[in-house]
Amino acid sequence: MDEGDRVLCESPTYLAAISAFKAYGATFTEIRTDENGMLPDDLEKQLERYPDTKLIYVIPDFQNPTGRTWSLERREQLAALSARYGVAVVEDNPYGELRFEGEFLPAVKSFDTAGNVLCTGTFSKIFCPGYRIGWIAGEKAVIEKYILAKQAVDLHSNTLAQREIARYLELYDIDTHIETIRETYRKRCDLAVETMRAAFPAGVTFAKPEGGLFLWVELPEAVNAREVLEACLAQNVAFVPGGPFFPNGGRENTLRINYSNMPDDRIVEGLGRIGQVLRDFVEA
Ligand SMILES: Cc1ncc(COP(=O)(O)O)c(C=O)c1O
Secondary structure (H helix, E strand, O other), X not given: OOOOOEEEEXXXXXXXXXXXXXXXXXXXXXXXXXXXXXXXXXXXXXXXXXXXXXXXXXXXXXXOOOOOOOOHHHHHHHXXXXXXXXXXXXXXXXXXXXXXXXXXXXXXXXXXXXXXXXXXXXXXXXXXXXXXXXXXXXXXXXXXXXXXXXXXXXXXXXXXXXXXXXXXXXXXXXXXXXXHHHHHHHHHHHHHHHHHHHHOOOOOEEOOOOEOOEEEEEOOOOOOHHHHHHHHHOOOOOOEEOHHHXXXXXXXXXXXXXXXXXXXXXXXXXXXXXXXXXXHHHOO
């Protein structure tokens, strides 16, 4: 990315990716997105409008922050558009293995006939966050460039962390572990959704995800989630306001809830408190 380079992304998209691209002076065009992923018509319109687009950045599986998953058709359409317009795609996939409902869907990369798609994964959500060890799949020539660029940034990934993960993979069955956390997240998601349905006021909407860690909540237009957060913090409960996930701003009436991390009683208690605060805002 160079100063002024354009990234097309979902609206909303992952906050830390926005920060990473912004650090290099990127400009963002948010592509209209529904529950099945980016709208291909809008994507094509923006590719026509900005022929010098540098990158399309997407999270097709249990997206951060919305928890949404792209349909098979949209995945194929994205690969076809990237091939037709010769634009690179970064398919960021930290959550794909955390599916607790529905059918596994193939990566956009699997429809990539032009070699334009780079697919990334991480141990952060299936093993342990903090190690900063992940992987990347792409065309050999692109990966060779990537290695040079990565060396310029960090010389190499932490060796001790790589050895610890390698040893873990030798000693234990990571698929069994993933099975366990998937089941845990499924139950916590069910409980969170059930609690929210009972505790949140009318006019507040959310959809149940089929995997991942997040629930995306839309409040009535006039309610500002940052103000709701202030009131929730006074009750010792927190969420992430949705506004910063829109690179060009706006949509302050949204927020992200994470259900993966707390035991059942605290999920019920915490979401109950958020529900009470929301009622104060929405029914005021
Ligand atoms: C979409 C997305 N990409 C990447 C990451 C971070 O991955 P890592 O911990 O490997 O840097 C996250 C974590 O929140 C994420 O949501």
